[in-house]
Amino acid sequence: MQTTSSVGVETDPELTTLSGTSAHPSVGVDALCDSATAVSDLTISPSLYNVDLAPTKREGRRWTGYSIFTLWANDVHSLGNYAFAIGLFALGLGGWQILLALGIGATLLFTLLNFSGFMGVKTGAPFPVMSRISFGIRGAQIASLLRGAVAVAWFGIQTYLASVVLRVMLVAMVPELKELDSNSILGLSTLGWFAFVALWIIQLVIVSFGMEMIRKYEAFAGPIILVTMATIAIWIFAEAGGSIAWSSNNALEGGDMWRTIFAGGALWVSIYGTFVLNFCDFTRSAASKKSVVRGNFWGIPINMLLFGAIVVVMAGGQFKISGKIIESPSDIVQSIPNTLLLVLACLALLILTIAVNLMANFVAPVYALTNLFPKHLNFRKAAWVSGTIGLVILPWNLYNNPLVIVYFLGGLGALLGPLFGIVMADYWLLRRGKVNVPELYTDDPSGAYFYRKGVNPKAITALLPAAAVALMIAFIPAFEAAAPFAWFFAAGIAAVIYFVIADRKQHFDDVDGEAIAIASTH
Numbered sequence: 174m175q176t177t178s179s180v181g182v183e184t185d186p187e188l189t190t191l192s193g194t195s196a197h198p199s200v201g202v203d204a205l206c207d208s209a210t211a212v213s214d215l216t217i218s219p220s221l222y223n224v225d226l227a228p229t230k231r232e233g234r235r236w237t238g239y240s241i242f243t244l245w246a247n248d249v250h251s252l253g254n255y256a257f258a259i260g261l262f263a264l265g266l267g268g269w270q271i272l273l274a275l276g277i278g279a280t281l282l283f284t285l286l287n288f289s290g291f292m293g294v295k296t297g298a299p300f301p302v303m304s305r306i307s308f309g310i311r312g313a314q315i316a317s318l319l320r321g322a323v324a325v326a327w328f329g330i331q332t333y334l335a336s337v338v339l340r341v342m343l344v345a346m347v348p349e350l351k352e353l354d355s356n357s358i359l360g361l362s363t364l365g366w367f368a369f370v371a372l373w374i375i376q377l378v379i380v381s382f383g384m385e386m387i388r389k390y391e392a393f394a395g396p397i398i399l400v401t402m403a404t405i406a407i408w409i410f411a412e413a414g415g416s417i418a419w420s421s422n423n424a425l426e427g428g429d430m431w432r433t434i435f436a437g438g439a440l441w442v443s444i445y446g447t448f449v450l451n452f453c454d455f456t457r458s459a460a461s462k463k464s465v466v467r468g469n470f471w472g473i474p475i476n477m478l479l480f481g482a483i484v485v486v487m488a489g490g491q492f493k494i495s496g497k498i499i500e501s502p503s504d505i506v507q508s509i510p511n512t513l514l515l516v517l518a519c520l521a522l523l524i525l526t527i528a529v530n531l532m533a534n535f536v537a538p539v540y541a542l543t544n545l546f547p548k549h550l551n552f553r554k555a556a557w558v559s560g561t562i563g564l565v566i567l568p569w570n571l572y573n574n575p576l577v578i579v580y581f582l583g584g585l586g587a588l589l590g591p592l593f594g595i596v597m598a599d600y601w602l603l604r605r606g607k608v609n610v611p612e613l614y615t616d617d618p619s620g621a622y623f624y625r626k627g628v629n630p631k632a633i634t635a636l637l638p639a640a641a642v643a644l645m646i647a648f649i650p651a652f653e654a655a656a657p658f659a660w661f662f663a664a665g666i667a668a669v670i671y672f673v674i675a676d677r678k679q680h681f682d683d684v685d686g687e688a689i690a691i692a693s694t695h
Contacts, residue, residue, distance in 0.1 A: 215615050217689060221310055222614040223547040225540070225555075228297035228686035229457050229693035236459040240388050241290075241468020242476070243395030244455065247528035248448070249472070249480050250398050252334065256501045257444065258481065261437050262488040263498045266430070267420035272481045274434045278441025279477040283469055285442070285449045289593075290465040292600055293453025296610050297690060300451035300537070301544035304592070305613050307599035307671075310620070311627030314545060315636075316592045320451055321541030323589070325559055328534035329568025332376065335526035336368035338503060342519035343368065345512055360570050373564060376527055380535050380556040384458060387531050394528040399479075401521035405502055406483040409490040417489030421498060436657035443660040446589045450596070451537045458693045535559065587647045590663030591639035595632050598668035603675050610686030621682070631674050639667035 248254075261271050292303055301317035308316055343364065344351050353364040361369065379386055410417065425433055442449075459465050491499045499505060503522060509515040535556065542555040550558065571577045600606065612621045624630070643663035646652045655662065 215611055215620075216617055217611070217614045218616040219548055221305075221547065221616060222689070223543065223551060224691050225543045225552045226299060226302055226547055227614075228302075228610055228690045230687060230690040231297070234458050234460045234693045235385065236388060236455060236464065238464045238467030238471070240392060241455070241459065241465055242472040243391045244468070244532055245472025245476050246395035246399055247391055247525060248533055249476050250402050250483075250525060251529040251533075252501050252503060252522065252526065253331075254444065254480070255484060255487075257440070258484040259488045259499060259501065261433070262421060262484070262492075264433055265421060265423045265425035266433055266437065267424055268417075268485040268489060269419075270425075270430060270434055271437070271485055272478065274437030275441060275477050275481040276474070277435065277438030279474045281438070281442050282445055282449070282477075283473045285593075286445075286452055286469050286473065287466055288597060288601060289449050289452040290456040290459070290469065291462055291606075293456030294459050294462050294465060295606065296453075296608055296613075297457045297686060297693075298610065298613065299454045299457060299540045299544075301540050302613050303453050303600075304596060305622050306604070306608060307596050307629060308632045309624040309627050309629040310613070310616060310622050312624070312629055312632060315633075316450075316596070317537075317541040317544050319588055319592065320447060321538035321559075323447060324534040324537040325562050326566065326568065326571060328530055328538070328559070329563035329566055330572045331526055331530045331534060332372050332563065333369060333569045333572060335372050335523055335530075336365060338506075338519050338522050338526070339368040339372060340364055341503075341507060342516055342523075345515050345519075359567060360573075361567075365569075369569075370564075372523070372527070373560060376530060376535065377557060377560045379527070379531060380539065380560075381553045383552050384455075384536070387536070388458075390531060391528055394524045397521055398525045398528070401518065401525075402483050402502065403479075405505055405518065406486040406490075409494075409505060410486050413490035413493045416493065417486055418493040419485075419489055421492060439657045439661060443590075443657070446593065446660050447537070448533060450589055450593050451540075454536050454540055455532070538562075584644060584647070587643040587659055587663065588640050590643055590660040591636050591667035594639065594664035594667035594669075595635050595671045597664075598672045599632070599675070602668075602672055603679075604681045607681040607683040609682045609684040611684060611689055613686075614689065631671060631676075634674060635667045635671035638670065639663045642666055 258271060258275065261274060266274065293299075296303065300320065301313055304313040304316040340354060344354065350364055353367075354362045356362050358366060379390055456465050459468075487502060487505065488498060491497065491505065506515065506518040506522065509518060538559040539552055539555040542558055543550050543552060546555075600608075609621050615623075616627065617623065622629075640663065643659050646655050646659040646662060
C-alpha cells in the first residue's frame with residue numbers, strides 16, 4: 174500500500190502556518206509543543222518534533238549539485254586526509270599505487286553516500302529522525318548520540334589544530350607575539366588560548382545562523398581550498414626542478430604492495446564512516462536525487478583523484494628536495510620564505526579547517542542534542558551547547574594522549590559501522606525505501622516505529638555482536654591484519670544479522686511528510 178500525505182492527513186492551522194514560514198527555528202515552537210498537534214488520528218509528539226527535526230518541504234530546497242560538491246571540495250582536502258594519504262607514501266606506496274588506493278575508496282564511497290543521501294532527499298529528515306525507522310523513536314538516541322559524541326571530540330581537536338596554524342600566522346606577522354607562546358595555562362599557552370577561543374567563537378557564530386549559512390560558507394570555501402592546494406603543489410613541483418620522486422626508498426612490491434593498496438582504500442572509506450551515516454543531515458535540503466549524484470560524482474571520484482595527484486606531487490616533490498617525507502601540507506606552508514605568501518596560505522588552511530569542522534563535526538552533535546531535548550533546544554542553542562562541550566574537554570590534551578585517540582575515539586568510531594549496516598539493511602533491503610514520515614514523530618504505541626517501549630530490540634540484537642567484532646578487530650593485536658577492514662566487517666555483520674532476524678510479515682506504508690514539513694530555509 175502506497176499513500177501520500179494528502180490522503181486523510183491534515184494538520185491544524187497553527188502547524189500549517191509554522192511549516193510555511195522561513196523564520197528562525199525558535200519561532201512557534203512553544204505553541205506547537207503545547208498543542209501536541211494532531212495529524213488526522215495521529216498525534217505529533219512535542220518530545221519528538223520541533224522545527225529543526227521536522228521534515229523539509231520539497232519546494233524551496235536549496236542544496237544543489239554544486240552545494241554537495243563544495244562539501245567534498247572542503248572535506249576531502251582536510252589536513253587530516255593529507256596526513257593519511259602522505260602516510261601511504263611513507264609506508265612504501267608509489268604515485269600510481271596511491272591513486273589506485275584512493276580510487277578504490279572513492280568508488281565505494283560514491284556508492285555508499287548515494288544510498289545514504291537518497292534517504293534524506295526522500296524524507297527530508299535529519300539523521301536522528303531517520304534512525305528512528307530502524308532503532309525506534311527512543312532507541313534512535315543510541316545512534317545519534319554515538320555519532321554526536323565522536324563529532325564533539327573531533328570538533329574540539331580540529332579547532333585546536335587550526336589554532337596551531339593561526340599561531341604560526343600571527344607569529345609570522347608579529348614576531349613579538351612569540352613571547353606569549355611559551356607559557357602554559359591548562360596545557361595551552363596564552364597565544365594558544367587566544368587563537369583557540371577566537372576560532373571557537375567564529376565557528377559558533379557561523380553555525381548560529383543554521384544550515385543555510387553553513388551551505389553558503391562551504392560554497393565560499395570550496396574554490397579557495399582547491400586553488401590553494403593546487404598552488405602549493407605547483408610551487409613544490411617547481412622547487413623540485415620540475416620532477417618528483419615517484420616512491421620512497423622503501424617501496425613495496427608484490428603481495429605487500431597490494432595488501433597496502435586495498436587496506437588504504439578500505440581505511441579511506443572508514444575515515445568517512447561518520448559522514449556516510451549522517452549524510453542525510455545535508456541531503457534533506459537537496460533539490461533532487463540528481464543533485465546528490467552530481468555533487469557526489471564531482472566531489473568524490475573526480476575530486477579525490479585531484480586530491481591524490483596533489484598528494485603525490487607534494488610528497489614526491491619534497492622527498493626529492495630533502496629526502497624527507499612531510500606529514501601534512503602545513504609542513505610545506507611553514508617553509509614558505511615569503512611572509513605574505515605564508516600568511517595567505519595559513520588563512521586558506523584556516524578557512525579549510527573551519528569548513529571541515531562545520532560539516533563533519535558540528536552538524537551531527539547539534540542534531541543529536543536537538544533530538545535529545547527537542548522541547549528546550551533548537552539548532553542555535555544546541556550549537557552553543559555542543560561547542561561549549563568541545564571547549565571544556567580541553568581537546569589539546571585529548572589530542573596529545575594517544576590512548577584517548579586510539580581507545581576512546583577509535584572505539585566510538587568502530588561502532589559507527591554497525592549502525593550504518595543496520596540503517597541501510599532496514600531501509601533498502603527490508604522496507605525497499607517505504608517510510609511513513611509522520612509516524613516518525615509520534616509516541617503513540619500503535620505507531621509504526623514505537624516497537625517495544627520506543628526501542629526496536631532486533632536492531633539492538635544486531636548491533637551488539639557486530640559492535641563486539643568491530644572492537645575486537647580494532648584493538649586486539651592478533652587481528653591487526655584485518656584492522657583496516659573493521660568498518661566493513663562490522664557493517665556487514667550488523668546488516669546480515671538484522672536482515673535475517675527481521676519480521677517479514679510487517680506491512681510498510683509509504684507516506685510523505687509534507688503535511689508536517691517546514692520550509693528548507695533555516
